[in-house]
């Protein structure tokens with residue numbers, strides 16, 4: 097029997113035009129296997145409503161055609177159901193699609209849907225908000241807010257925001273309760289990862305797995321400008337867990353209390369919450385079309401890494417110049433002192 101698929105397309109995700117996508121679906125999708133329809137979202141939150149209706153009608157697969165925001169809106173409606181999630185990555189970050197190593201090429205992503213390999217994977221919940229990639233608070237929630245305020249989409253905006261705001265952000269104090277007890281952390285950010293990356297191949301939790309039944313918790317302690325180059329390199333080299341400013345552990349759930357209400361984000365979507373934040377993992381709670389040929393070793397850093405490296409190289413050369421200048425001044429002082437003597 098044929099499976100039915102609903103493609104939910106977010107026309108404003110990412111930066112590329114979506115006009116050609118319905119034609120490509122018609123051309124590539126295996127009509128022997130599938131009946132399909134395509135619907136555009138009209139407003140933020142619409143994908144959640146459409147996907148919920150589709151699930152209630154018993155639709156076999158709902159495909160999110162968009163970025164992590166669209167994936168989140170679709171996926172939250174079909175958790176714990178027989179309806180599976182497909183992804184055609186068209187966003188600016190595409191963190192979940194990249195983690196799953198789905199093709200970024202739309203035609204190839206449709207070919208993968210034709211193969212229809214479905215696995216049950218984990219997802220998380222932060223204060224009643226499901227997330228599939230990462231959630232967090234502190235600097236990354238702040239950046240999510242800045243990004244959504246910016247109104248433009250695309251990696252360049254994201255990079256600009258990170259670079260502009262990153263170096264002035266103030267760390268907060270968090271009380272973290274998990275299965276092993278309570279610890280106080282002064283932190284720049286706390287991130288909980290179901291999948292390994294924020295998007296754009298920026299790896300916050302290089303070892304995170306969507307089928308281990310655990311969240312990877314990353315606590316980034318305050319750092320100064322001299323630590324920043326190494327942290328940025330580690331984010332893209334998938335070695336962040338080895339950095340001395342980073343504490344990582346795995347857990348099924350945790351409770352975080354902070355001094356005052358503040359922002360959290362789920363899959364990059366910012367929202368205000370109170371002092372208390374509950375985060376938990378639901379094991380194998382969502383069916384997802386995966387890439388049976390995924391080769392994790394092929395995950396590559398990208399342009400964002402280059403932008404970070406450029407910025408921090410600039411800072412490094414400024415620092416070197418300052419050091420050089422201060423050495424000149426010291427030498428000059430010494431020379432003058434010798435003269436006076």
Ligand SMILES: Nc1ncnc2c1ncn2[C@@H]1O[C@H](COP(=O)(O)OP(=O)(O)OP(=O)(O)O)[C@@H](O)[C@H]1O
Pocket residue numbers: 106107108109110111137138139140141142162163164165166167169186187188189190191249250295364365
């Ligand atoms: N028709 C629409 N008009 C305005 N906003 C929409 C519409 N449809 C969906 N949205 C909102 O657009 C937001 C951004 O979409 P999405 O996250 O898919 O793209 P992105 O931000 O470019 O990609 P990524 O999250 O991968 O960086 C979503 O949070 C969604 O709520």
